[in-house]
Amino acid sequence: MIKIFSTTILLLIVNFSFSSETIIQGNAKGFEGKTIRLTAIQDYITNTTEKLGTATIKDNQFKFKLETEEVIQITLTIEDKSTSFYISAGKVYNISLSFDEEWNRGKIYDKELSLSFSFPQPDDINQLIKKFNNDYAAFFEKNAVLMANRQAQKQIDEFVDQVNSDQRYSRDKFMLAYVKYACASLQDASFYNKQKLTANYLSDSPILYNHKEYMLFYTQFYDNHFKKLILGSKGAELLKYLTLENDLISANKYIQEQIKVKNASFAELYLLYGIFDVYFDKVFNQKSAQDILRQISKNGATKENKIIAGNILKKIQFYGNDNVAPSFSLYDVNKELHQLKEFKGKYIYLNFWASWSLISVKEMQIIKSLHKTFGDKIAFISINLDDNFEDFKAANKRYNYTWTSLHYGNQFEVKEDYQVFTIPTYIIINPKGKIESSQAPNPETIGDYFYKVTK
Numbered sequence: 001m002i003k004i005f006s007t008t009i010l011l012l013i014v015n016f017s018f019s020s021e022t023i024i025q026g027n028a029k030g031f032e033g034k035t036i037r038l039t040a041i042q043d044y045i046t047n048t049t050e051k052l053g054t055a056t057i058k059d060n061q062f063k064f065k066l067e068t069e070e071v072i073q074i075t076l077t078i079e080d081k082s083t084s085f086y087i088s089a090g091k092v093y094n095i096s097l098s099f100d101e102e103w104n105r106g107k108i109y110d111k112e113l114s115l116s117f118s119f120p121q122p123d124d125i126n127q128l129i130k131k132f133n134n135d136y137a138a139f140f141e142k143n144a145v146l147m148a149n150r151q152a153q154k155q156i157d158e159f160v161d162q163v164n165s166d167q168r169y170s171r172d173k174f175m176l177a178y179v180k181y182a183c184a185s186l187q188d189a190s191f192y193n194k195q196k197l198t199a200n201y202l203s204d205s206p207i208l209y210n211h212k213e214y215m216l217f218y219t220q221f222y223d224n225h226f227k228k229l230i231l232g233s234k235g236a237e238l239l240k241y242l243t244l245e246n247d248l249i250s251a252n253k254y255i256q257e258q259i260k261v262k263n264a265s266f267a268e269l270y271l272l273y274g275i276f277d278v279y280f281d282k283v284f285n286q287k288s289a290q291d292i293l294r295q296i297s298k299n300g301a302t303k304e305n306k307i308i309a310g311n312i313l314k315k316i317q318f319y320g321n322d323n324v325a326p327s328f329s330l331y332d333v334n335k336e337l338h339q340l341k342e343f344k345g346k347y348i349y350l351n352f353w354a355s356w357s358l359i360s361v362k363e364m365q366i367i368k369s370l371h372k373t374f375g376d377k378i379a380f381i382s383i384n385l386d387d388n389f390e391d392f393k394a395a396n397k398r399y400n401y402t403w404t405s406l407h408y409g410n411q412f413e414v415k416e417d418y419q420v421f422t423i424p425t426y427i428i429i430n431p432k433g434k435i436e437s438s439q440a441p442n443p444e445t446i447g448d449y450f451y452k453v454t455k
Contacts, residue, residue: 022087025063026095026118028078035387035410036062037077043304044215045273046311049075051412071125071174073212076113079356079387080423083113086125088174094118128168128175135163136182147190156190159183174211181213188221195260197221203261207269209304219273226274227283229258243288248295265301272296272305276312280319290316318419319438325350325429326417330383330406333396338406340433343379347436347453348429349446352408352420354385355395360424364399366443370450371403377454383408385415385423 028036034057042050052074055062068089075084081099098114120127139159146152160183163169169179184201188194201217208214229235238258241251255267275289290313297309317323325348329339340348351367353360364382371380380403384392392407408414418427419438426440428449441449 020067020069020090022066022068022089023063023092024066024074024076024087024095025061025093026097027060028057028062028097029060030099031057031078031097032060033057033388034078037412038064038066039075039077040072041212043209043308043311044212045219045269045276045308046315048311048314049416051416054410054412070210072210078113079354081111081113083115085115086129086174088125123168123171125172125175128172129178132163132169132175132179132182136186150191152190153192156186160187177208177211178213181208181211181217185213185217185220188217194221198260202266203263207263207266207302207304209302218269222270222273222277224277225259226270227278227281229274230278231283234258239284242292243285246288246291248292265305268296268301268305269308272308272312276315279312279316286316318435323435323438325427325433325435326414328383328411328414328417330409330411330414331389332404332406333393338404340381340429343381343404343429344433345431346377346379347431348379348381349440349450350381350383350418350427350429351443352383352385352415352418352423352425354423355391356386357423361395361399363424363443364401367403368399368401370443370447374450374454375403378450380404381406383414385420 024038028034035054036057037054038052039049040052042048052066053064055064057078068087071086071088073084073086075082076097078097081104083097085093085095087093095118096116099111100114103114104111117124117126139155140147143152143155146155163179163183166179169175181201184197188197202221230239238251238254241247241254251271252264252267255270256262256264259267259270261267261270271292275284275292278284279286279289293309293313293316297306297313300306300309325340327340329337331337349367349370351360351363353364355361367380367382382401382403382405384395384405384407386392386395386407387410389407389409396405414420418425424442426442426446427438428436428440430436440446
């Protein structure tokens with residue numbers, strides 16, 4: 001779907017393109033020498049991200065070139081700061097990025113980059129979405145009390161008719177679907193009849209796997225639905241197909257009957273989302289769930305279902321705390337190489353931090369005390385996520401970290417392998433090299449656990 005051609009740091013002034021090549025370029029003042037990363041969501045069931053490219057900001061400029069066949073939402077990230085917007089095939093996006101300290105004051109995670117478009121066009125997808133979102137927010141604020149009391153159906157119907165008939169939105173296929181499924185989510189949250197919503201929005205409509213609003217409606221609509229189905233009076237037959245007979249064809253047909261759709265791919269997607277939704281509730285046999293996911297990842301009805309099944313497998317294996325810890329080879333401050341396998345046979349307390357993250361620097365000081373107490377029995381490994389190795393080296397010298405402190409060396413796959421979405425992140429690896437906890441306690445609360453495992 002998406003292909004990156006190259007990255008560079010030159011800024012072009014043109015704001016049009018004669019090919020299907022999409023260009024994202026602009027300036028990012030205050031981030032000289034930093035790495036900027038371009039990502040997109042690969043699937044909206046697991047929210048797995050796909051890395052599309054990286055560039056180094058030079059003379060405050062950056063540039064990406066890529067091809068895409070459809071409108072997608074992309075994210076640009078610098079350090080722990082990010083912004084998202086939509087791109088269309090064959091267009092050039094000239095943007096400016098900055099960081100507003102006051103706006104982000106008090107935020108530990110999810111810091112936002114300020115984004116502005118140099119040549120905003122009224123019919124650009126981002127401007128249309130902004131217009132619709134403002135109208136939606138104004139409607140919601142005006143009618144919040146009525147909606148809370150389930151008395152706003154007339155107002156909702158009028159709003160839905162109004163925005164769906166707005167020609168500004170109907171000219172663009174993506175925008176038309178954006179409005180349609182945002183309205184569907186509003187109606188669903190306002191307790192509209194489920195069967196009517198299925199008929200109006202799902203049963204005869206194509207699956208828009210890469211459309212965020214469609215998938216938000218889909219996951220909202222079917223949240224907890226699979227669990228209710230398998231635990232209800234009609235669940236025994238479905239469980240028989242899935243867990244006893246390993247008959248996905250019969251299971252798929254049964255699901256179609258129960259949720260009132262005729263599309264086998266849709267029913268398969270429902271099953272995937274259902275398994276992901278209930279897996280850790282243990283109301284469905286986990287071994288059977290993994291077998292189903294493996295089958296669909298190889299022989300799914302669509303390539304998207306195959307990808308989703310594979311991503312669910314990765315997620316449940318990681319968060320299931322029985323996953324072999326991903327290997328890595330990283331350098332310490334003295335440029336000596338260290339590998340994870342060196343520490344096998346001990347419990348490992350692994351953390352990801354950065355010198356620009358105040359909370360992680362603070363908690364590194366607590367790790368220093370923990371290391372003095374437990375360092376002979378527990379291996380402490382700290383992986384630094386600073387863009388610049390020299391920043392990492394300076395922080396180690398300043399704070400005198402005496403345990404294994406490594407720099408990630410811009411190996412973004414290390415962050416991805418360990419599902420590092422926030423800084424700091426803490427993980428426990430057991431002596432067999434398996435992840436004991438992918439969301440381990442922070443240094444302030446981990447002490448009791450260390451006493452327990454080192455008795």
